[in-house]
Amino acid sequence: MSHFQFHLDHSDANSSGRIGRWETPHGTVQTPAFMPVGTRGAVKGVLPQQLKDVGSQMILANTYHLALRPNEKVVKELGGLHRFMNWDGPILTDSGGFQVFSLAELRQLDDDKVVFKSHIDGSLLELTPARAMQIQEDLGADCIMCLDECPPHDAPVSRLQEAVDRTTRWAALCRDSHQRSDQALFGIVQGGTNQKLRERSAEGLLPLDFPGYAVGGLSVGESPDEMYSTLDFTTPLLPVEKPRYLMGVGRPIDIIEGVLRGVDLFDCVMPTRNARNSTAFTSRGKVKMKNLKHQTDTAPLDPECDCEACTGYTRGFLRHMFMVGEMLGPMLLSIHNLAFYQKVVRELREAIQNNVGWAYRDEYLAKTNSNKTK
Amino acid sequence: MSHFQFHLDHSDANSSGRIGRWETPHGTVQTPAFMPVGTRGAVKGVLPQQLKDVGSQMILANTYHLALRPNEKVVKELGGLHRFMNWDGPILTDSGGFQVFSLAELRQLDDDKVVFKSHIDGSLLELTPARAMQIQEDLGADCIMCLDECPPHDAPVSRLQEAVDRTTRWAALCRDSHQRSDQALFGIVQGGTNQKLRERSAEGLLPLDFPGYAVGGLSVGESPDEMYSTLDFTTPLLPVEKPRYLMGVGRPIDIIEGVLRGVDLFDCVMPTRNARNSTAFTSRGKVKMKNLKHQTDTAPLDPECDCEACTGYTRGFLRHMFMVGEMLGPMLLSIHNLAFYQKVVRELREAIQNNVGWAYRDEYLAKTNSNKTK
Numbered sequence: 001m002s003h004f005q006f007h008l009d010h011s012d013a014n015s016s017g018r019i020g021r022w023e024t025p026h027g028t029v030q031t032p033a034f035m036p037v038g039t040r041g042a043v044k045g046v047l048p049q050q051l052k053d054v055g056s057q058m059i060l061a062n063t064y065h066l067a068l069r070p071n072e073k074v075v076k077e078l079g080g081l082h083r084f085m086n087w088d089g090p091i092l093t094d095s096g097g098f099q100v101f102s103l104a105e106l107r108q109l110d111d112d113k114v115v116f117k118s119h120i121d122g123s124l125l126e127l128t129p130a131r132a133m134q135i136q137e138d139l140g141a142d143c144i145m146c147l148d149e150c151p152p153h154d155a156p157v158s159r160l161q162e163a164v165d166r167t168t169r170w171a172a173l174c175r176d177s178h179q180r181s182d183q184a185l186f187g188i189v190q191g192g193t194n195q196k197l198r199e200r201s202a203e204g205l206l207p208l209d210f211p212g213y214a215v216g217g218l219s220v221g222e223s224p225d226e227m228y229s230t231l232d233f234t235t236p237l238l239p240v241e242k243p244r245y246l247m248g249v250g251r252p253i254d255i256i257e258g259v260l261r262g263v264d265l266f267d268c269v270m271p272t273r274n275a276r277n278s279t280a281f282t283s284r285g286k287v288k289m290k291n292l293k294h295q296t297d298t299a300p301l302d303p304e305c306d307c308e309a310c311t312g313y314t315r316g317f318l319r320h321m322f323m324v325g326e327m328l329g330p331m332l333l334s335i336h337n338l339a340f341y342q343k344v345v346r347e348l349r350e351a352i353q354n355n356v357g358w359a360y361r362d363e364y365l366a367k368t369n370s371n372k373t374k
Numbered sequence: 375m376s377h378f379q380f381h382l383d384h385s386d387a388n389s390s391g392r393i394g395r396w397e398t399p400h401g402t403v404q405t406p407a408f409m410p411v412g413t414r415g416a417v418k419g420v421l422p423q424q425l426k427d428v429g430s431q432m433i434l435a436n437t438y439h440l441a442l443r444p445n446e447k448v449v450k451e452l453g454g455l456h457r458f459m460n461w462d463g464p465i466l467t468d469s470g471g472f473q474v475f476s477l478a479e480l481r482q483l484d485d486d487k488v489v490f491k492s493h494i495d496g497s498l499l500e501l502t503p504a505r506a507m508q509i510q511e512d513l514g515a516d517c518i519m520c521l522d523e524c525p526p527h528d529a530p531v532s533r534l535q536e537a538v539d540r541t542t543r544w545a546a547l548c549r550d551s552h553q554r555s556d557q558a559l560f561g562i563v564q565g566g567t568n569q570k571l572r573e574r575s576a577e578g579l580l581p582l583d584f585p586g587y588a589v590g591g592l593s594v595g596e597s598p599d600e601m602y603s604t605l606d607f608t609t610p611l612l613p614v615e616k617p618r619y620l621m622g623v624g625r626p627i628d629i630i631e632g633v634l635r636g637v638d639l640f641d642c643v644m645p646t647r648n649a650r651n652s653t654a655f656t657s658r659g660k661v662k663m664k665n666l667k668h669q670t671d672t673a674p675l676d677p678e679c680d681c682e683a684c685t686g687y688t689r690g691f692l693r694h695m696f697m698v699g700e701m702l703g704p705m706l707l708s709i710h711n712l713a714f715y716q717k718v719v720r721e722l723r724e725a726i727q728n729n730v731g732w733a734y735r736d737e738y739l740a741k742t743n744s745n746k747t748k
Contacts, residue, residue, distance in 0.1 A: 042695060042702040047682070070669065070694045077670040078690040086686040295444065296451040308421070312460040316452040320444045321416060327701060328416040 015357035016262035024090040031264040055342035058090040064099035072138035080140035093141040129173035146174040148188040153221040168204030188216040202237035212243040235262035271337035285368040294319040307339035389731035390636035398464040405638040429716035432464040438473035446512040454514035467515040503547035520548040522562040527595040542578030562590040576611035586617040609636035645711035650704040659742040668693040681713035
């Protein structure tokens with residue numbers, strides 16, 4: 001009996017949205033779900049209990065960053081990622097591939113490996129499919145990712161196809177290397193915004209029978225419309241009965257559009273990064289916390305939110321925290337933005353249950369004045 | 375009937391330590407008590423509920439900083455300091471005098487006022503006894519301080535005496551200006567480490583019949599022995615039946631030595647500032663969190679502590695947080711250091727109840743290997 005079971009409970013009658021339960025060794029995730037990002041073993045400025053309080057079920061950590069510091073062997077010696085981070089729920093790690101391509105310097109790529117210089121101290125490191133598996137087994141997340149290659153969105157087709165084929169070859173090597181049965185290894189579909197290449201990628205990966213599939217290579221510079229249309233033809237390529245994870249996406253509206261196209265799992269640094277930059281997501285749209293108009297505003301940040309920031313503090317106080325550079329500004333706004341994201345996926349689950357996924361999207365756009373993209 | 379009542383419950387048979395209860399409009403403070411410092415309206419990196427969880431009863435905010443940003447009128451418009459900070463317990467504000475002398479530039483001092491340039495933008499501000507009262511009334515703390523002059527510890531006697539006399543004159547003016555009956559206005563004894571000047575200061579202030587007295591002008595560069603001997607001759611000058619507050623002190627051992635000399639209230643930035651600088655106070659002495667020896671240490675920071683940092687995380691994880699500059703490092707260590715300070719005053723209250731104050735001091739020194747100073 002597998003450590004993992006994915007149960008599809010309901011599919012929206014009018015969209016491709018679906019709700020489910022994903023059983024993992026560290027608990028069941030209600031899908032669709034949003035995973036806060038704990039890059040280096042901590043969601044920046046937010047403690048585990050605070051993550052739970054706002055409804056987070058599963059979190060993500062980054063293999064590249066943790067392999068560089070403190071090193072996966074250190075994490076293992078300290079009891080593995082769950083004990084390390086003090087998070088007893090499910091955890092997902094990426095393969096490190098994305099950061100190798102986005103952060104590291106002087107990459108040398110061939111069919112077997114990628115060699116790169118650390119962005120921290122320039123030390124040379126090699127990442128192979130086997131090494132990506134070893135690192136992620138040492139870290140010990142519940143869900144781990146195959147090593148993939150994520151080219152820029154404007155790469156020529158030949159380059160995109162090369163990445164698809166390398167990603168497929170590496171996926172087979174990852175599957176062969178991976179040993180821990182208490183970890184679900186996902187394959188990653190690449191191919192940019194090109195339908196033929198997405199098909200080619202899915203055709204290569206599906207025979208490997210991964211317990212779940214990620215859509216990579218999006219949110220790398222393409223327009224929202226390109227992302228949505230890519231999902232329109234990509235998610236139908238993936239098995240209905242397995243969880244689908246859209247990597248690194250995105251704005252709340254992108255998550256809504258992704259869910260309505262059949263995605264189950266999301267992660268993004270945006271809620272916490274925007275919080276540190278003093279921008280809040282609210283039920284009335286984005287709020288720039290440093291704006292002078294908040295100076296003596298006794299209203300809560302978001303009257304529809306029941307998080308610690310919205311129930312305990314005025315907009316005037318939150319503005320002051322950012323104006324003087326107090327840590328409580330980023331801390332409270334991070335809690336709020338994560339609460340907002342979790343509220344969106346919670347409401348999406350309810351909307352799908354009621355077969356009104358698109359109506360929820362339309363209401364969201366109307367309330368927040370987001371740019372309507374479909 | 376006053377909003378404030380101070381009840382002395384017990385005095386140590388072998389030291390000058392005493393335990394009491396201080397009733398304020400926002401709750402009763404068990405004394406001796408340590409007040410975390412929320413300089414600009416927030417204890418850096420620590421949320422109000424976390425302050426309560428570690429046993430904090432009363433907190434401090436700084437008049438100088440809040441008057442500059444966001445300005446006391448803004449705090450008032452936002453509901454006053456309690457609502458502003460989301461802290462429903464007692465709050466104390468200093469008068470701003472100390473920062474004017476330690477931080478501001480280009481001070482011009484005469485008998486009526488001090489004019490200074492803001493350390494933030496160089497704007498000119500004037501602080502008079504009446505203005506110090508108006509600011510503190512607008513901020514709305516439970517306990518407020520007279521405007522005083524705090525000269526350097528190595529100032530000549532003539533200069534110290536001038537400061538004592540100016541502080542006494544200003545105290546009378548503060549008392550005359552102060553109107554809110556729900557605020558306790560404390561007088562501040564000055565005089566450096568000079569016994570005659572401390573006597574002169576107390577003689578000037580006691581006829582003004584303040585509901586409590588602060589000892590100012592310590593922890594400004596004098597040695598611990600000088601501080602303790604100054605307390606030896608200063609606290610007996612103050613009324614037994616009123617609370618005594620030692621401003622800005624200090625290390626845990628200084629608080630212990632202060633309590634045993636009859637002090638009831640303390641504040642200091644040290645627990646949170648040291649935490650941000652990766653230094654922890656523990657039951658075995660100071661711990662430098664970045665030390666390589668903690669890298670794979672699975673032990674808790676302090677096995678005798680039940681705070682969130684010590685029960686949830688390994689030393690190895692805490693070290694990693696500081697090595698990579700994650701906010702959770704300062705956040706967790708601040709919680710721990712404040713928990714440690716609150717544990718010390720809690721244990722002191724118990725030791726005094728059992729008439730073993732000095733024995734507690736000796737045990738503390740033996741356990742932590744602090745420099746024995748008496």
